[in-house]
Amino acid sequence: MKKIVLLLAFLTLISCGSDEKKEIPKSEFSFAGVLEAYHDQSLALNPINATAAGDTRYNDQFPNFLSDEYQDKLKAHYHKFRDTLQNFDDTNLTESEQMSKDILYWECDMNLRGLSFQNSRLLPIDQMWSINLVVGQFASGTSAQPFNTEEDYENWLKRLEGFNTWLQTAKTNMQEGIEEGFVLPKSLIKKVIPQFEVLATTPLNTHLFYAPINNFPADFTSEAKDKLTKAYTTFLTETLVPSFNEMYQFLKTDYLNAGRESSGIADTPYGDAYYEYSIKKYTTTDMTADEIHELGLQEVARILSEMEKVKQQVGFKGDIKSFFNDVRKNKNLMPYSEPQQIIDNFNAIHDKMQPQINQLFDVKPKTPFEVRRTEAFREASASAEYNPGSLDGTRPGIFYVPIPDAASYNVFSDEALFLHEAIPGHHYQISLTQENEALPDFRKTLWYSAYGEGWALYTESLGKELGLYTDPYQYFGMLSAEMHRAIRLVVDTGLHAKGWTREQAIQYSLDNEAESEASIIAEIERYMAMPGQALSYKIGQLKIRELRTKAEKELGENFDIKQFHNQVLETGCVPLQLLEDKINAWIEMKKK
Known part of the structure; x- marks a missing residue:
C-alpha cells in the first residue's frame, strides 16, 4: 500500500561505481579498512546517496548514471570489492565482521547480476520510482538538498547541469529502448506525461525548480539574491525547462505510440530471467x-x-x-x-x-x-x-x-x-x-x-x-x-x-x-x-513473525519481547537468511 522514500527506491536500482578499477591501498588491507573504502568510494561516486545521508561534500555533483561509461565503472567497482573479500578468512573475523562480509558480498554479487540486464538503462523513467522525482523533491527545498548559504545555491545549480545531461541521456536511451523492446506499458506512460507537462509549462515564478529563489534565507544580501536570481533564471529558461519540454513532447508522441499493451515484465527481452532476479x-x-x-x-x-x-x-x-x-x-x-x-x-x-x-x-x-x-x-x-x-x-x-x-x-x-x-x-x-x-x-x-x-x-x-x-x-x-x-x-x-x-x-x-x-x-x-x-x-513480515513465534516457544518464560526487538533491529538491514541465522544463534545462547 505504501512505499518508502523515492530515493531509497532509486538507490536499489543504481548504486555507486569507481572512477577506475584500481587496487585498494595497502592502508585499507585490514577488513575494517576494506569496509571503510567501500563506503567512502560509494559516497564519493554516488553523490545523491551522500546528500541523502547528510554528507554535503558532493552536493554539486550529479553523475550520468545512464551512460555506458558509468555502467562500466559500476561493474569494476563491484568486481573489485567482491574479489577483495576472498582475502579474508571467516575464522579470523568477529561475528559482526562475518555478517558484514556476507552482506558486502551479497551487495556486490546482486548488483553485478542486475547490471547484466538493460532494464535500468533503457527504462530510466516511470511514474513513481525514478530519479527525476527525487530531484524534484530536492528542488522543492524541503528535502535533503540544503539551501542555507550562497554556496548551497551554487551547488544546486551545478548539480542541475549534471541532471540535465542525465535527462537528455534518458530520452536517447528510451529511444533505443523502443527499438530493443524495452518500453513502458501505455498506462504508465500516461501517468508520466502530466508530470513532465507541469515541468515544461509552469511559469517560471511558480515553477518547482524556481522554489529556492522564492525562498531565500533572510540573511542573504540584495547582491547575492540578484546574482542567484539571474543565474537560476538563465539556466531554467534556456536549458532545463527546454529539456523538460523536449521530454514531454517525446513522451506524449513517439513514446506513447510505442508503449506496450501488455502489463508484465515478461513481455520485454529476457523478462522471465529479470523477474527471477x-x-x-x-x-x-x-x-x-x-x-x-x-x-x-x-x-x-x-x-x-x-x-x-x-x-x-x-x-x-x-x-x-x-x-x-x-x-x-x-x-x-x-x-x-x-x-x-x-x-x-x-x-x-x-x-x-x-x-x-x-x-x-x-x-x-x-x-x-x-x-x-x-x-x-x-x-x-x-x-x-x-x-x-x-x-x-x-x-x-x-x-x-x-x-x-x-x-x-x-x-x-x-x-x-x-x-x-x-x-x-x-x-x-x-x-x-x-x-x-x-x-x-x-x-x-x-x-x-x-x-x-x-x-x-x-x-x-x-x-x-x-x-x-x-x-x-x-x-x-x-x-x-x-x-x-x-x-x-x-x-x-x-x-x-x-x-x-x-x-x-x-x-x-x-x-x-x-x-x-x-x-x-x-x-x-x-x-x-x-x-x-x-x-x-x-x-519479510512472515519471516520476522516466524522467528518471534519460534523464540517465544523455545524460550518460554525467558522470552523478552524487548530483547527480541533489539536483536532484530541492531543488525540494520540484512538479507533474511542472515537475520534468521542471528536470531537462531540468540535463541541457543539464551537457552544456555
Whole structure:
C-alpha cells in the first residue's frame, strides 16, 4: 500500500561505481579498512546517496548514471570489492565482521547480476520510482538538498547541469529502448506525461525548480539574491525547462505510440530471467514465482476469514465484498475537511501509543520525527512514505502523507499506517540503524526491502499491544493493510509471471480488499513499474513473525519481547537468511 522514500527506491536500482578499477591501498588491507573504502568510494561516486545521508561534500555533483561509461565503472567497482573479500578468512573475523562480509558480498554479487540486464538503462523513467522525482523533491527545498548559504545555491545549480545531461541521456536511451523492446506499458506512460507537462509549462515564478529563489534565507544580501536570481533564471529558461519540454513532447508522441499493451515484465527481452532476479533481490530468498503466488492465495484466504469476524462485530449484514464497498464509501470514516486535521490525527495516534511503547522497546532513536503533508507537485500520484533523517540526526525523519482531497480522505487504516511508516516502523528501524555506532558505515544506508518493509509490516501487528485498534474499523484497517500485502504476492506474480493483465490485477484487488478503486489502480501500476518490489513486505513480515513465534516457544518464560526487538533491529538491514541465522544463534545462547 505504501512505499518508502523515492530515493531509497532509486538507490536499489543504481548504486555507486569507481572512477577506475584500481587496487585498494595497502592502508585499507585490514577488513575494517576494506569496509571503510567501500563506503567512502560509494559516497564519493554516488553523490545523491551522500546528500541523502547528510554528507554535503558532493552536493554539486550529479553523475550520468545512464551512460555506458558509468555502467562500466559500476561493474569494476563491484568486481573489485567482491574479489577483495576472498582475502579474508571467516575464522579470523568477529561475528559482526562475518555478517558484514556476507552482506558486502551479497551487495556486490546482486548488483553485478542486475547490471547484466538493460532494464535500468533503457527504462530510466516511470511514474513513481525514478530519479527525476527525487530531484524534484530536492528542488522543492524541503528535502535533503540544503539551501542555507550562497554556496548551497551554487551547488544546486551545478548539480542541475549534471541532471540535465542525465535527462537528455534518458530520452536517447528510451529511444533505443523502443527499438530493443524495452518500453513502458501505455498506462504508465500516461501517468508520466502530466508530470513532465507541469515541468515544461509552469511559469517560471511558480515553477518547482524556481522554489529556492522564492525562498531565500533572510540573511542573504540584495547582491547575492540578484546574482542567484539571474543565474537560476538563465539556466531554467534556456536549458532545463527546454529539456523538460523536449521530454514531454517525446513522451506524449513517439513514446506513447510505442508503449506496450501488455502489463508484465515478461513481455520485454529476457523478462522471465529479470523477474527471477527481481524476486531474489527484493525478497532475499530463493522462492519461485509459483511458490510466492500460492503463498499469497493462502494468506488472502486466511485474512478474509479474520475480516468476516470484524464484519459481524460491527453488525454489517451483507457479504464481505459489500462490506468493502461500505468501508470505502462510509462518510463516518471521512470526518475531515482540512489537510491539517489529518496531520493532527496522526500526531494524536502517536500520543495515544506513547505510554505503551516502553513495554515493547527499550532502545529508541534520538533522531527527531515529524508528520508532513506530501508536496503538491507529486501528491496526486504519491503514496504515504517515510523519508529518513540525516545520519547526524540534524534532519528529522519525516512521515509524508498525501492529501489531495481532505474531504474524501478515509481514516480507517490510519493507525496501521502510522505504525508502519512512522513509529515503531520505518522511523525506528532506519534511525536506530543510522545511530548504531557498532555498525560499519556502509551498513547504515543499506536497504533490503524484505527486511525493511517486512519489519514495518510486522509492526502493524503490534497495534493492540500499543493500545491501538480499540475501534473495530481501525483493526479492520490493519487487516486490510495486511491483506493488501498478501494480494501483492498474487498480483505481482500474476502480472509478471502468469500473463495477467492490468485489468485482471485491478479486479482481483477490488474483490479482496477495501481500498478505493483509484488507490488500487495506482498500486497495480506501481507493481508494473518495479517488478518484484511489492513481494518484499509479506515475505519479510512472515519471516520476522516466524522467528518471534519460534523464540517465544523455545524460550518460554525467558522470552523478552524487548530483547527480541533489539536483536532484530541492531543488525540494520540484512538479507533474511542472515537475520534468521542471528536470531537462531540468540535463541541457543539464551537457552544456555
